[in-house]
Amino acid sequence: MSDIYTNNYVIVAIFLILGVLLPVATVSFVGPLLRPKKPTREKQTTYESGNIPVGDSWVRFNVKYYIFALMFVIFDVETLFLYPWAVAYKELGLFALVEMVIFISLLIIGLIYAWRKKVLEWN
Amino acid sequence: MNTLLQQAPSWGTTLWFIIAAVLLLAVVLGFVTYAIYFERKVIGWMQLRIGPNRVGPLGLLQTVADVAKLLLKEDVRPQHADKALFTLAPILAYAPAFAVLAVMPFSESIQFADLGIGLLYYIALSGITVLGVITAGWASNNKYSLIGGLRSAAQMISYEVPLVMSVVGIVLLTGSMNLEDIVKAQQDVWNIVPQFIGFAVFIIAAQAELNRTPFDLPEAESELVGGYHVEYSGFRFAMFMLAEYVYMFGMGALITILFLGGWLPIHPSLDFIPGIVWFILKFSLYVFLQFWIRATMPRLRVDQLMSFAWKVLLPVALFNILLTAVVVSYQNGMF
Structure with missing residues (x-):
């Protein structure tokens, strides 16, 4: 059981590393070999x-x-509370329903x- | 993959996992290449144009040529930009888009990590993309990108709330957040039927999360030039585009798993067709829907966009949770 657990998180780690590696490798290592580099003052000004x-x-x-952003934090944290409730809902019975209705x-x-x-208006 | 998961962790199994992950990365990059091609082709046909047809037979190499061109372009970094954050932003946008694919079960045998909290993992990681967007907008030190970045962030966090709430109904029905369990629970009827309200909310919110029409305000080329990635060029820019399409791949896979029954056939008598074929069919249907919407819908106004998330989608998603909870208790004989 714990083997599966470890393996799963090994895979997650591999995906994360691969996700970081692709942009780093292409932009910083492969890119400079292929692209020109002729910086001038005008080129580096901010575009407007x-x-x-x-x-x-x-x-x-x-x-x-x-x-x-504040509204997001409030409602997202609320959803975090809803998830464990939803997973255990069938075992908890009517009490959980009443609790959650109040919440x-x-x-x-x-x-x-x-x-x-x-x-909520945007103007 | 299943037998590998059961084995004791060692360098050997790790190597196999790396190979599998690299293969998936290759598949995803292939998908992105041809999703862009077909997007241009399909929209072309819908507008009675031909679409790309010059590079390679039928224009099939168009995207390859585009990527090669981006790779050969000079990497311009504005003088006044924040150097560290400017470099970090494309990585922050891309890495989570790919990492979420770690938990997707594509068929009974093709799956990677089998996390008990698969759904939560997806939601948690996909939230990081917002950070990439806002970092890019801020680091560029450009007024267009600042406005674009903040607008994107406001839009993405506003729609993330109904998005994560609309799937609580599915967790209620299944009693698990493991994506494989969710697919298996759809043996009799796909979640799109009992969770239709959730599906409607999810698909609208997903559209906004992906920054696609009709919610493509962050890119609003007519008013903000290009949004948060105005100052990006070359391959850094390509990373943002790549992240967008990889995220579309992830969202398509997630919708297929959550609502359309994953790899399950449309009728039990058709299960001689391999599960992965069903998965690809349903997934392609979603991707086609994206192109269709893009060719059909105009862009929303920013005030309509924000009030729609908070005043329509959020109450509907909350109502869906309560409704599902009551129905589930009724079915379990709690009343």
Whole structure:
């Protein structure tokens, strides 16, 4: 049993390493042998449809993105709780259903609140 | 593969796993090459054009020529870019797209890792791609790519919520997150029938996760030039494109496994046809659907896109979970 377990994660590790290796090998090792390298100042300027860029692009941006990121964290963590519940559901019986209805309704209240506060509008 | 998995881990078995993984990588790269070719061909036919037909017979070598050209292009890195992150971003985008394939059972005999948490593994790793996108947008130090990167990130995280919720119904029905168990549980009826709401939510959210029409705003070439990869050229750019199509391969395989019965035949009397053929047929159907949608649908507006995820898909996915839970308890005689 533990052999299968180890083997499975060996495979996962191989896939991860292979996934990193392909871009690294092609971009850093095979690429330089094939492609030209003639950097000039003009070539390395930031592209802005021909205009000379004004200022930096590392600026503070719209707070809206953070609110969506927060909403994502809340609902994604909720789903993490839903998965073990779903796996064990058939053994747990009616109690689990009632529990989860309460849990989901709390989150629906949160969603309605965000909705009423017009957080979900994008303008 | 199954007998290999049972053996004690050693360098010998590891070598076999490496060979198998490299073979799968070759298959995936072949798929990407011809998915791009057929995408252009199919959309061409739908628009009464011929599509690529110059490079090689019937244009079959078109993508090969494109990749070779990208490999020969100079690797331009803007002077003001963040060097380390600029290099890291394509790897962050590509590696998880390939690593998720480790848990896919393609048929009864062709499968790699048989994780008990296969579904969770897919969801967890596919989330990393967002990091690649946002890193690329930020590191380029370009206004277009910053806007494109943040928009992509907002879109991808918004649609990830309904995506992961829509499969809870399947876990409820199966009682397992192992992808092989999920396929075997579909012996009588494919999940697309009892989980139709989940399927509808999943397929829409998957479209947004893949950044494909009608949710291809991150690429919005008419307004953002190219989105988060404006400053990328040569093979770094190719890595983003590759990641997109490898991710499409993963999503197609996942939809086939979760909803379309994986390698199971359409009717038990047809099981003399090998499982992998059924898998490829169902998988190709999904890939064709992608091209069809791209040729048909216009792009959504950004505000419609965000409110659709939160105001329509999320409540529907939650409703689906509750409905499935009630039905499952009723079937098990809990009421």
